[in-house]
Amino acid sequence: MGDPVTIAIDAMGGDHGPAVTVPAALLSLSRHPDLHIVLVGDHAVIRRALFKRHDYDCTRVTVRHATQVVGMDEKPSAALRGKKDSSMRVAVQLVREGQADACVSAGNTGALMAIGRFVLRTFHGIDRPAIIAAIPTRGGHCHVLDLGANVDCNAEHLFQFAIMGAVLASAVDDIPNPRIGLLNVGEEEIKGNEQVRLAARLIQDSHFLNYAGYVEGGDIFRDAADVIVCDGFVGNIALKASEELVRMLVQFIRDAFGRNWLTRLIGALARPVLGSMRGHLDPARNNGASLLGLRGIVVKSHGSAGAASFAHAVETALREAQRDVPSVISQRISELILHN
Amino acid sequence: MGDPVTIAIDAMGGDHGPAVTVPAALLSLSRHPDLHIVLVGDHAVIRRALFKRHDYDCTRVTVRHATQVVGMDEKPSAALRGKKDSSMRVAVQLVREGQADACVSAGNTGALMAIGRFVLRTFHGIDRPAIIAAIPTRGGHCHVLDLGANVDCNAEHLFQFAIMGAVLASAVDDIPNPRIGLLNVGEEEIKGNEQVRLAARLIQDSHFLNYAGYVEGGDIFRDAADVIVCDGFVGNIALKASEELVRMLVQFIRDAFGRNWLTRLIGALARPVLGSMRGHLDPARNNGASLLGLRGIVVKSHGSAGAASFAHAVETALREAQRDVPSVISQRISELILHN
Numbered sequence: 311m312g313d314p315v316t317i318a319i320d321a322m323g324g325d326h327g328p329a330v331t332v333p334a335a336l337l338s339l340s341r342h343p344d345l346h347i348v349l350v351g352d353h354a355v356i357r358r359a360l361f362k363r364h365d366y367d368c369t370r371v372t373v374r375h376a377t378q379v380v381g382m383d384e385k386p387s388a389a390l391r392g393k394k395d396s397s398m399r400v401a402v403q404l405v406r407e408g409q410a411d412a413c414v415s416a417g418n419t420g421a422l423m424a425i426g427r428f429v430l431r432t433f434h435g436i437d438r439p440a441i442i443a444a445i446p447t448r449g450g451h452c453h454v455l456d457l458g459a460n461v462d463c464n465a466e467h468l469f470q471f472a473i474m475g476a477v478l479a480s481a482v483d484d485i486p487n488p489r490i491g492l493l494n495v496g497e498e499e500i501k502g503n504e505q506v507r508l509a510a511r512l513i514q515d516s517h518f519l520n521y522a523g524y525v526e527g528g529d530i531f532r533d534a535a536d537v538i539v540c541d542g543f544v545g546n547i548a549l550k551a552s553e554e555l556v557r558m559l560v561q562f563i564r565d566a567f568g569r570n571w572l573t574r575l576i577g578a579l580a581r582p583v584l585g586s587m588r589g590h591l592d593p594a595r596n597n598g599a600s601l602l603g604l605r606g607i608v609v610k611s612h613g614s615a616g617a618a619s620f621a622h623a624v625e626t627a628l629r630e631a632q633r634d635v636p637s638v639i640s641q642r643i644s645e646l647i648l649h650n
Numbered sequence: 651m652g653d654p655v656t657i658a659i660d661a662m663g664g665d666h667g668p669a670v671t672v673p674a675a676l677l678s679l680s681r682h683p684d685l686h687i688v689l690v691g692d693h694a695v696i697r698r699a700l701f702k703r704h705d706y707d708c709t710r711v712t713v714r715h716a717t718q719v720v721g722m723d724e725k726p727s728a729a730l731r732g733k734k735d736s737s738m739r740v741a742v743q744l745v746r747e748g749q750a751d752a753c754v755s756a757g758n759t760g761a762l763m764a765i766g767r768f769v770l771r772t773f774h775g776i777d778r779p780a781i782i783a784a785i786p787t788r789g790g791h792c793h794v795l796d797l798g799a800n801v802d803c804n805a806e807h808l809f810q811f812a813i814m815g816a817v818l819a820s821a822v823d824d825i826p827n828p829r830i831g832l833l834n835v836g837e838e839e840i841k842g843n844e845q846v847r848l849a850a851r852l853i854q855d856s857h858f859l860n861y862a863g864y865v866e867g868g869d870i871f872r873d874a875a876d877v878i879v880c881d882g883f884v885g886n887i888a889l890k891a892s893e894e895l896v897r898m899l900v901q902f903i904r905d906a907f908g909r910n911w912l913t914r915l916i917g918a919l920a921r922p923v924l925g926s927m928r929g930h931l932d933p934a935r936n937n938g939a940s941l942l943g944l945r946g947i948v949v950k951s952h953g954s955a956g957a958a959s960f961a962h963a964v965e966t967a968l969r970e971a972q973r974d975v976p977s978v979i980s981q982r983i984s985e986l987i988l989h990n
Contacts, residue, residue, distance in 0.1 A: 448898055458835050461843045495798050495886040503801045503883060527890030531898045543843060544884050546835040548891050550867030555895050558788055558871045562927040573923045580920045583913045587902040 314344050315411050315631045317624060318404040321351035322379040322397040324416025324613045324620070328352075331416070332359035334620035336366045338628070341621075345628060348410055350374045351397035376400040380421045382613060389421035390428055398422060402429045405606040411631035412607035414598075414623050416615055423459060426601050426608045433640050436603040440471050441542070441610070442478055443599035445552065446591050449533040453479045453488075457599065458546035465508030468492070468539055472513050473642045474602040475537035476520075481633035482626060483536070491525035491535025493544060509539070518642070556591055598623030600630065602639065607631055654684050655751050655971045657964060658744040661691035662719040662737040664756025664953045664960070668692075671756065672699035674960035676706045678968070681961075685968060688712045688750055691719070691737035716740040720761045722953060729761035730768055738762060742769045745946040751971035752947035754938075754963050756955055763799060766941050766948045773980050776943040780811050781882070781950070782818055783939035785892065786931050789873040793819045793828075797939065798886035805848030808832070808879055812853050813982045814942040815877035816860075821973035822966060823876070831865035831875025833884060849879070858982070896931055938963030940970065942979065947971055 317338075321331045328351065335347045349356050353375040360371070378396040380389040393399060398417050404410040406429050415422050423439060432439060442455035455475050460467060472490045479488040492510050494502040502524065513521045522535040527548065530538055540548070563584070567577025589595070597619040601608040607630045611623035630636075657678075661671045668691065675687045689696050693715040700711070718736040720729040733739060738757050744750040746769050755762050763779060772779060782795035795815050800807060812830045819828040832850055834842040842864065853861045862875045867888065870878055880888070903924070907917025929935070937959040941948040947970045951963035970976075 448901070461835060493887060495801060495883055496890075527887035527892075528894030530891050531894045540887070543835055544887050547833060547867035547880070547884050548887055550836075551870050551888050551892055552867075552895055554868030554871045555892055556899070559896070559899050559927075559931075561788070562930065563924065566923050566927050567920075569923075576916075576919045576923055579916045580907075583906050583909075583916055584903065587899075587906050590902065591899075 312344050312632060314346055315628055316346040316348060316409070317627050317631070318348045318350055318374070318401040318410035318413040319624065320398045320401040320413065320415035320417055321349040321356050322376070322417075324611060324615060325382070328355050328359040330615065330617050330620050332356060333363070333617040334624060335371065336363055337617060337621040338624040339366055339370055342625070342628060346370045346372070347624075348372045348374050348401075348404060350376050350401040350404070351379070352376070374400060374404070380417050382418050384418055384421060386418070386420035386424035389418065390424045399425050399429065402426055402606070402608065405608070406430055412609065412627035414609045414611060414620075414627050416611035416613050416620060416623070419610055422608065422610055423601060426604050426606075430604040430606040430608070432603045433605060433643050435643050435646070436470060437467075439601040439603040439608075440474060441599050442475055442602055443549070444482075444596045445530060445549065446596055447531045447533050451596055452530065452533065452536055452538055453482070454530065454538045454540070454545055454549065455602065456540065456542035456545050457549050458542045459601075460542040462543075463505060463541035465505045465512055468505060468509035468541065469512040469516070470603070470643065470646075471539045472509070472519055472537070473516075473646065474639050475539060477635055477638045477642060478600060478602060478630070479537045481635050481638075482629050485536055487520045488536035489520050489522035491522045491529065491538045493530075493538055493540035494524040494526065496524075496526040505541075516646075560588075595622065598626035600626065602635075605636055605640070607636060652684050652972060654686055655968055656686040656688060656749070657967050657971070658688045658690055658714070658741040658750035658753040659964065660738045660741040660753065660755035660757055661689040661696050662716075662757075664951065664955060665722070668695050668699040670955065670957050670960050672696060673703070673957040674964060675711065676703055677957060677961040678964040679706055679710055682965070682968060686710045686712070687964075688714050688741075688744060690714045690716050690741040690744070692716070714740060714744070720757050722758050724758055724761060726758070726760035726764035729758065730764045739765050739769065742766055742946070742948065745948070746770055752949065752967035754949045754951060754960075754967050756951035756953050756960060756963070759950055762948065762950055763941060766944050766946075770944040770946040770948070772943045773945060773976075773983050775983050775986070776810060777807075779941040779943040779948075780814060781939050782815055782942055783889070784822075784936045785870060785889065786936055787871045787873050791936055792870065792873065792876055792878055793822075794870065794878045794880070794885055794889065795942065796880065796882035796885050797889050798882045799941075800882040802883075803845060803881035805845045805852055808845060808849035808881065809852040809856075810943070810983065810986075811879045812849070812859055812877070813856075813986065814979050815879060817975055817978045817982060818940060818942060818970070819877045821975050821978075822969050825876055827860045828876035829860050829862035831862045831869065831878045833870075833878055833880035834864040834866065836864075836866040845881075856986075900928075935962065938966035940966065942975075945976055945980070947976060
């Protein structure tokens with residue numbers, strides 16, 4: 311058993327609120343004897359969700375009341391200014407105050423980022439947190455950042471992403487020296503833009519990064535690197551395009567099998583066969599995007615996540631806390647600033 | 651029957667050369683009575699491929715000898731300087747000289763772009779040609795540009811892409827007023843970068859474009875627009891990621907059905923059911939990327955295309971020639987320059 315880790319959960323966040331976050335919390339508790347959880351949100355609602363269950367260790371669950379909830383479509387600035395007692399804000403505040411080692415929310419991404427930046431602050435030398443998430447690949451998954459927090463990046467930013475991504479991948483996947491790929495275009499006549507070429511040099515010259523070279527769009531799924539670095543514009547487009555493409559293909563398969571009684575029968579036979587594939591692509595297995603560069607651990611779950619999926623996000627936060635990802639990032643970044 | 655159209659085919663280009671380009675040419679001829687084809691490349695090799703077939707109208711096929719072939723991995727600058735009698739160069743030259751209305755090549759993209767720019771030149775006001783291709787979506791397909799020719803784009807470039815894309819989609823798909831989407835990120839706190847916001851204003855203010863607003867990565871597959879505009883870096887990454895993701899999923903399905911005799915049996919039943927889906931995603935149905943902004947029609951086929959797929963690229967060129975896409979683009983662009 312390791313040191314106990316406390317995770318604050320924004321119990322009201324996401325499309326389903328406590329109906330998902332509470333069972334997910336209990337699921338994570340049952341798997342991790344060192345884990346303590348603080349459920350943040352409406353006391354009465356959370357208690358009601360907890361009362362339905364008897365199969366958990368109540369000494370490891372605390373409820374922290376918060377009177378407000380950040381809406382999924384609420385403007386980040388409004389959430390930041392107008393909802394100082396929101397479940398999201400209080401969960402982040404607990405990390406700030408040292409009462410929790412990490413926090414997890416399935417709420418509004420923009421609000422979580424704004425609150426994270428305001429309450430926890432970024433490390434010296436980092437302007438905005440970067441968003442990193444795992445994307446399923448042929449052989450497993452790779453971590454891609456930034457996924458949308460920073461639309462305009464210079465080489466220095468990309469270099470910082472490489473450092474932060476390496477620390478995270480190492481912590482989450484137990485890889486001692488993750489391979490870093492830099493996303494680039496492969497058209498023959500022109501090889502990438504200025505920032506990417508400069509970033510390549512910075513990564514190559516750093517003595518603690520395992521640089522795997524340029525990777526193209528298709529390489530994301532070919533296990534060419536453990537961490538793929540790109541600006542937030544490209545990363546966001548690639549992530550959202552990929553998610554929707556998988557949804558589209560699943561829909562096509564469903565439609566094909568749904569056409570008539572014969573195809574439905576074949577579909578019923580094929581379902582368990584294709585189940586393994588769906589397992590691999592299952593968002594539950596990859597849920598949990600981390601906001602890196604903050605002085606504390608903040609993990610964002612998909613808003614629509616179910617309990618198994620949300621529990622995965624909680625466990626991502628747990629692993630980051632066990633490895634103290636922010637401290638390692640801070641150390642690396644300050645070494646970098648000293649060197650320059 | 652319309653006016654006769656002559657298309658020059660780089661018969662030696664692509665992974666398979668005349669083994670694919672010649673049957674593809676004959677397939678297109680059989681479907682389009684107005685079509686004439688000039689097969690450019692090694693006389694003897696092309697003749698041999700033609701001799702195998704008797705089922706075509708030999709009055710509509712010409713062979714134009716060219717002594718050289720551009721290699722698939724050859725440097726564009728080397729191809730441009732050192733191979734003045736390559737099948738690719740001669741095919742483009744025929745367009746320049748008015749002996750062909752369009753040309754098609756499955757060869758090296760960078761070399762084709764360099765040769766296209768050098769031989770045909772871009773229209774006044776356009777620095778580099780943009781690459782546009784159709785991507786399969788839930789309801790059909792959408793045209794995305796730029797796919798890699800221009801990695802750094804300002805608002806004016808994106809606006810030009812919108813104009814050229816609209817002309818092409820209109821010609822190829824017979825849509826009178828195609829909806830133009832501008833690819834952007836949807837994170838709540840920040841909405842896109844400066845260039846994209848400026849481009850949105852330019853497109854909105856133009857009286858001849860049907861602006862559909864910002865589209866996110868996932869919208870590419872949701873039929874949110876007929877033409878999606880983005881810089882070549884983002885477009886290239888999104889295209890290559892999507893192509894590889896489809897390949898990965900197809901492989902997962904194949905692996906799942908291949909696991910044992912029972913799954914193979916179920917796979918044999920499922921294959922025809924899933925066939926319709928594969929038809930929709932089939933690259934053959936979407937093969938043919940166009941280089942827009944040149945004073946002539948140049949269509950690039952996938953290097954690995956089979957005959958049906960290559961024939962699709964030929965037919966894309968045919969439709970562009972019938973609608974005289976370069977003239978319409980030139981007219982729109984000069985109106986634009988006059989207005990500014």
